[in-house]
Amino acid sequence: MKDGLIRIAAATPETGVADVKANIARMGELAREAAQQGCAAVVFPELAVTGYTCGDLFRDATLIQAAERGLSQLMEETGKLDLLCVVGVPVAFRGGLYNCAAVFLRGKLLGLPAKTHIPNYAEFYEARHFTPAPEKAETVLYCGQRAPMGGNLLFSCENVTGLAVGVEICEDLWVAGPPSTRLAQCGATVLLNPSCSDETIGKAEYRRELVKSHSARLLAAYAYADSGFGESTTDMVFSGHRLIAENGALLSEGELFTTGLTMADLDLERLVQERRRMSTWREWPDPEEMTRVSFSYREETVRAFEPQRVFPKTPFVPGNGGDLEKRCSMILAMQSEGLAVRLKHIGCSTVVIGLSGGLDSTLALLVAVRAFDRLKLPYSGIKTYSMPGFGTTSRTKSNAQKIAEELGVSFREISIEKAVRQHFSDIGQSEETLDVTYENSQARERTQVLMDLANQCGGLVVGTGDLSELALGWATYNGDHMSMYAVNASIPKTLVRYLVRYAADHSGEALKRALYDVLDTPVSPELLPPKDGEIAQKTEELVGPYELHDFFLYYLLRFGFTPGKIYRMACRSFAGDYSPEVIRHWLRTFYRRFFTQQFKRSCLPDGPKVGSVTLSPRGDFRMPSDACCTVWLEEIDRL
Structure with missing residues (x-):
């Protein structure tokens, strides 16, 4: 967190369908590894606590309750880590079930960004189980803590200049008007996407270009974490595609059909300067429906961070x-x-x-x-x-x-x-x-x-x-x-x-x-x-x-x-x-x-x-x- 640089990670753990205990254990291991590597944030896949391919098991109260207990355990186990974690989890609230990403730091639940666009076509039938994010954030009691839940949450860091995090989930990126557009316009410089996108021929190339181009349009960093090994292959195959892009440039990419961490150092100052330079970029004043959540890192963590990013010696000349x-x-x-x-x-x-x-x-x-x-x-x-x-x-x-x-x-x-x-x-x-x-x-x-x-x-x-x-x-x-x-x-x-x-x-x-x-x-x-x-x-x-x-x-x-x-x-x-x-x-x-x-x-x-x-x-x-x-x-x- 020096010179505007921070390190983030996209993580793909091995998944067990409905095996909450094993999933939590594997995510805990990767979270500790990310913290040891100096990461400030890590994003896990969509519905990583339960697995994405649970089907009608999402209607079962036993699985939903186990997911909540599992997330509580994960927050407790990572409570000493100065690491912002984004973990996919199903959340029951009132009469609906929401596809959420739990955002937490040092054991504190900061918020539950919910998926806005619920796909219900081809091999996807999420509308059978999930409700779209509420238009305005709702305060929910989850894992024994009160936190906002919705599709309009912005997480702003108080002691790292330029760091504001927005979260959108899988399909949200693929639609004509992604929620991340408004999040970026309201100040988000880092966008995290917990995803479970199945692999078909040509899809990886399209996904890569989508992440790169979206980061370029929004003058932001974008990290994408996909589910992989262990998700049900009854009708689909998942590759664990992990991507980190910054303003149109692909900084890091995980190998397909692997698990683990993919990391990159982001240059927040570069993003902020680019937004200042472009007169056509305009940040919206915080609209009433945007909920801003503050967080901070320990000062010793900020001081101890040592960037590893090496910039090209000849920036005017392409390396390829x-x-x-x-x-x-x-x-x-x-x-x-x-x-x-x-x-x-x-x-x-x-x-x-x-x-x-x-x-x-x-x-x-x-x-x-x-x-x-x-x-x-x-x-x-x-x-x-x-x-x-x-x-x-x-x-x-x-x-x-x-x-x-x-x-x-x-x-x-x-x-x-x-x-x-x-x-x-x-x-x-x-x-x-x-x-x-x-x-x-x-x-x-x-x-x-x-x-x-x-x-x-x-x-x-x-x-x-x-x-x-x-x-x-x-x-x-x-x-x-x-x-x-x-x-x-x-x-x-x-x-x-x-x-x-x-x-x-x-x-x-x-x-x-x-x-x-x-x-x-x-x-x-x-x-x-x-x-x-x-x-x-x-x-x-x-x-x-x-x-x-x-x-x-x-x-x-x-x-x-x-x-x-x-x-x-x-x-x-x-x-x-x-x-x-x-x-x-x-x-x-x-x-x-x-x-x-x-x-x-x-x-x-x-x-x-x-x-x-x-x-x-x-x-x-x-x-x-x-x-x-x-x-x-x-x-x-x-x-």
Whole structure:
């Protein structure tokens, strides 16, 4: 319960039909295991106390009374566990029998959420035994305790920020208007579903997508616990499917036809931040019919919790190989579509690109080729220029020429050394002084050459700078910072690599070799003289590893996390790659540069948005150029 993270579990015990004593014993074992594993909550299947497939035995008072005694025993046995338990149980009240989920903590019965939608079709005939949840919560005496019973209960934690639990049962999820929708609108961030859904061919896939998509719509976490081994197989088979999803992402899934616990760490802060970010998300004020029940954990439990969730090192890049292939194809299509539409709109059939032989300019050229294919324009309109300066190596210059030739586009070399030396003479800059003026003069000269060449041919200068460079301000103001259309503006450096690799893997052998050599070349602006013919100025040695900076950038902009939380996330995710001291050092560098370099982002050229994180001043991110970063740096210094 640190940094907004808590652990929950979905549990499938072995079931005995009408064997209350055995069922209670098995649930007790799993509850103790969940508590030992640091879980804050565990959800068991629908009617887990008795078994779901009891049929007309649900009419028998002996079974109903045994279920109540069994639940009392389970609450007593788990009374010392700081674990919120949700257990399916039949509850008799007045003239009806209700399919409920008993919610209890440390032996106290908090409430009895009841099933709202009672299925009575195909293999389901629950209406034969059960009554739908009452419209308004009723106070019932159950297990010797008074508690609310109904379909509108919300359990709010007093000492874990952002934790509010809602419960719906099995069929409630499958209907057009699930009760969890209103529960989430009233503040529930964690939704638990005790279920007993039989298994048929294709149903597991549908169930998985249903849980994922519902969690996405509600900006919530959703845990689903299904009954399994031991339920009657007279007419059905049950697989014990266990699922935990968070805002559309499947965090954990139990293997079908198994019993036991499936656990995941939920990020409540991420859910709350996402709801705040989306202006279309509106929480309802608590309606009169919503019953809110408060609970709290022991403070020592909250303090002792240690998160185990490891976040992807490259959040901009899908982890699945197949998904990555599709994503790369889609991103290249979006980039090229943006450029194609701009060219058609201004009536232009020529683009000008400074081709350095590095990753970013290579990607910009690949995008331009696809845009020309889209518009059915001849490649002669793609004019690339190598502009060697004082730091250019033969390796990058050669790669630039090979790539241009293999793609069949125009290539020309224009040295900037003479022009820059004249500029040094004009302003009194010593060529021996390797300072920022020495570097930036070359970058600005290249941009001037490209702009003038574009004027000559009525073309458009395609920008090459990427999102990571914009975040760090690693661009020369009015130099490589400027273009007429910036196709890479929303592509972080970690993703640039995958896009170029994707293009290489779908290219002919000669082009593939050249692209792979670009991938193996150290990232560098090549503005300082080479050492023994090799690149002397390596960007990641100066500003830090891009994989760290992209990690910081994603969780800062996408979710607004604090530096402390991002630091601890990075320490877990990059354990073994970087020490905590190194991570903290580069985190401080990131925040300092991110704030001080905003002025460069305030006047960016147009460029297509392809992901959820961008820095366009006209779209996703707006910050004053003179915003102060002291609060963020002070938090980092306290780590």
